Structure formats: C-alpha cells, structure tokens
Amino acid sequence: MTTLAPRTLTRFLIEEQRRHANATGNFTALVNDVRLACKRIATLIGKGALSGAYGDAGAINVQGEVQKKLDVLTNDIFIRTNEWGGQLAGMVSEEMEKPYPIPAEYPTGKYLLLFDPLDGSSNVDVNVAVGSIFSVLRCPDGVTDPSEEHFLQPGTEQVCAGYAIYGPSTMLVLSTGRGVHGFTLDREIGEFMLTHPDLRIPETTSEFAINASNSRYWESPITRYVRECQEGASGPRGRDFNMRWVAAVVAEAHRILMRGGVYMYPRDRRDLTKPGRLRLLYEANPLGFLIEQAGGRASTGREPVLTVQPESLHQRIGFIFGARAEVERIERYHRECNDFEFKAPLFGTRSVLRSPA
Ligand SMILES: O=P(O)(O)OC[C@H]1O[C@](O)(COP(=O)(O)O)[C@@H](O)[C@@H]1O
Numbered sequence: 001m002t003t004l005a006p007r008t009l010t011r012f013l014i015e016e017q018r019r020h021a022n023a024t025g026n027f028t029a030l031v032n033d034v035r036l037a038c039k040r041i042a043t044l045i046g047k048g049a050l051s052g053a054y055g056d057a058g059a060i061n062v063q064g065e066v067q068k069k070l071d072v073l074t075n076d077i078f079i080r081t082n083e084w085g086g087q088l089a090g091m092v093s094e095e096m097e098k099p100y101p102i103p104a105e106y107p108t109g110k111y112l113l114l115f116d117p118l119d120g121s122s123n124v125d126v127n128v129a130v131g132s133i134f135s136v137l138r139c140p141d142g143v144t145d146p147s148e149e150h151f152l153q154p155g156t157e158q159v160c161a162g163y164a165i166y167g168p169s170t171m172l173v174l175s176t177g178r179g180v181h182g183f184t185l186d187r188e189i190g191e192f193m194l195t196h197p198d199l200r201i202p203e204t205t206s207e208f209a210i211n212a213s214n215s216r217y218w219e220s221p222i223t224r225y226v227r228e229c230q231e232g233a234s235g236p237r238g239r240d241f242n243m244r245w246v247a248a249v250v251a252e253a254h255r256i257l258m259r260g261g262v263y264m265y266p267r268d269r270r271d272l273t274k275p276g277r278l279r280l281l282y283e284a285n286p287l288g289f290l291i292e293q294a295g296g297r298a299s300t301g302r303e304p305v306l307t308v309q310p311e312s313l314h315q316r317i318g319f320i321f322g323a324r325a326e327v328e329r330i331e332r333y334h335r336e337c338n339d340f341e342f343k344a345p346l347f348g349t350r351s352v353l354r355s356p357a
C-alpha cells in the first residue's frame with residue numbers, strides 16, 4: 001500500500017522554484033520565513049484571552065490609531081522571523097513610521113517585505129477573524145539600504161502577495177503571479193496543506209460589503225450602487241442582494257475568494273485628509289494582486305489599484321474589489337458621475353498607465 005505525496009506549501013514553493021532555471025532558493029526561503037511568522041501569530045491569536053495580550057498597548061501608531069498589544073507583538077514576530085535570513089533588504093509595516101533596515105549583523109538580500117501584521121485588530125477582543133497581509137517587491141538593483149522611495153512601487157511590481165487568516169482554521173493564501181492558492185494549516189503536523197488550488201472569483205454576485213454607517217459621506221457613484229442593490233428585485237438590478245461586514249478587509253477578501261462578492265471601502269468625505277481608509281502598500285496592493293490573479297477586479301473606483309503610483313509609505317486609498325462585472329459597473333458609475341467631488345484635486349493619484357498631468 002502506498003500513500004500520496006503530500007500537497008504541502010513546501011512542495012508548492014519547491015515546484016515554483018524549479019520552474020526558474022536560475023533560482024537561488026532565496027525567494028523560497030523568504031516565503032518560508034513569512035509562513036513561520038504566520039504560524040507563530042496563529043498560535044498567539046489562538047490562545048485568545050489566555051495569551052495575556054488582549055487590550056491596548058498604550059501607544060498611537062503612525063496612522064494615529066490606538067495600537068493593540070497584539071499589533072505590537074505581531075509586528076515584532078514579523079520583524080524577528082524575517083530579518084535574519086539574508087533574503088531581505090528592508091521591511092515596511094503598518095506599525096512603523098519608517099522602513100525597517102536589516103540590522104548590520106545579518107546579511108541583506110534583494111527583496112522588500114511590506115506587511116500589515118494584524119489586520120482587523122479591533123476584532124481580536126471579540127474573537128472574530130483577523131489576519132496578516134504581506135507583499136513582496138524587488139529591491140532596486142544596487143540598493144542595499146533602501147529608503148522610503150524604493151518601497152514606492154506600484155502593485156503591478158509585486159513578486160508575491162498573500163495573507164494568513166486566523167479564523168476557525170488558519171489559512172495562508174498566496175500568489176506568485178500564477179493564480180491564487182489556499183493552504184490550510186494542519187496543526188498536528190505544523191504544515192500548510194494545499195486545500196484550495198486555483199481560486200477563481202465568479203464574475204457576478206448578489207452579495208456586497210460596505211460600512212453603511214459612512215453613507216452620509218459617500219460620493220454619488222457609491223450611493224447609487226448601494227441604493228440599486230438595496231432596491232433588490234423591484235429595482236434596476238432586478239434581483240435581491242445580501243450584505244456582509246466583518247470589519248477586517250483580510251476576512252472580506254477571503255470570503256470573496258471563497259464564494260464571490262464585492263467589497264467597497266471607497267474614498268469619501270469623512271476626513272478630507274484621508275482619501276480612503278485602507279493603506280495602499282500593505283493592504284490594497286497585496287489583496288488587489290490576489291483578487292486580479294483570481295479573475296476579479298481591484299480598483300480605486302477610477303483606476304486599477306495596482307497601477308497607482310504610491311506617493312508615501314502609509315498612503316490611504318479608496319479600495320473596491322471582487323466580482324469583475326460589479327467592480328466594472330461601479331467604475332462606470334464613477335465615470336458617469338460628473339459632480340465636483342470627482343474632480344477634487346486633493347485626491348489626485350498618479351497611475352503608471354496615465355501620463356502625469
Ligand atoms: O472600522 P471600519 O470603518 O469598519 O473599518 C474596518 C477596516 O479597517 C481595517 O480593519 C484596518 O485594518 P487594521 O486593523 O490593520 O488597522 C480594515 O481591515 C477594515 O476593512
């Protein structure tokens with residue numbers, strides 16, 4: 001009697017590596033370290049209130065948000081697990097104002113790692129799913145000590161993107177630019193097993209996600225889209241829609257990769273200094289990369305999110321993603337809407353596909 005070769009993340013990475021004749025194994029080692037960071041975080045989160053790490057850390061991060069103890073701890077886990085291996089030239093995190101340089105005692109490598117170590121951290125204290133989101137970029141040639149400008153690459157440049165979700169089970173979902181693959185952590189053997197190969201997002205959906213408490217700040221294309229969904233079978237869409245809101249974009253992205261849907265955290269008028277809620281470099285870009293790789297669409301409402309030229313490390317952006325036909329409809333509503341908000345120069349974003357104005 002024989003057993004089947006296990007379809008593990010290790011095997012997936014080695015097979016990816018074999019596809020590249022000149023591969024050094026550095027990228028494989030990098031994803032291995034990210035995986036270890038996610039397993040460490042899964043263990044910590046899984047202890048719940050027993051971890052002793054619930055509650056606020058007593059500090060404010062660069063976003064002006066109150067840090068949770070777990071924000072700080074998970075950031076430290078990402079840093080410590082990834083800094084020593086020799087694959088990275090630097091890191092950027094939601095929780096650190098400046099890029100993190102690799103300490104002099106360790107060798108440096110050719111990749112940049114950008115991450116949100118704990119997404120949806122307000123969910124932790126109520127035992128609802130949270131996750132970690134990461135993006136891998138190439139460090140520009142000849143740069144060994146990258147500064148902010150070297151991280152400001154559009155999402156199209158990502159070598160790899162992924163997330164871990166710490167829910168009823170822990171999953172790691174990633175793409176190296178050849179589809180999106182989901183791995184479930186088998187806690188007994190400590191390995192991620194390929195359980196969801198080649199994820200695809202259905203082109204249409206009857207499920208949308210938006211924080212409706214912000215509706216008074218929305219721009220008219222979003223108001224129109226949501227109103228038409230709410231009008232259901234008797235409205236212009238001719239069918240009923242369902243709504244969800246988990247308050248963790250990683251969990252929303254995961255649901256959409258699993259069963260479809262559309263997510264909106266659009267630019268709005270709540271705070272004109274913040275053109276959107278989500279962060280471009282370590283939330284929208286990696287999740288947008290996965291969504292596009294799964295056949296969906298990721299947009300600001302006005303342009304593909306992956307083509308936006310970043311202007312700062314912690315830049316926020318309107319983010320709309322999911323079922324391709326729905327996102328294209330929302331983009332059309334933005335084109336059709338001619339009100340003054342649409343042209344507000346305050347929100348200018350530069351796209352690599354557009355010549356600068
Ligand atoms: O509180 P709101 O407006 O519902 O915002 C929820 C959004 O904020 C975020 O939680 C931000 O992430 P962090 O927890 O990493 O700061 C998103 O994941 C989520 O979609």
Ligand SMILES: [Mg+2]
Pocket residue numbers: 116118119120283
């Ligand atoms: Mg986040």
Ligand SMILES: [Mg+2]
Pocket residue numbers: 071094116117118119120121
């Ligand atoms: Mg976070």
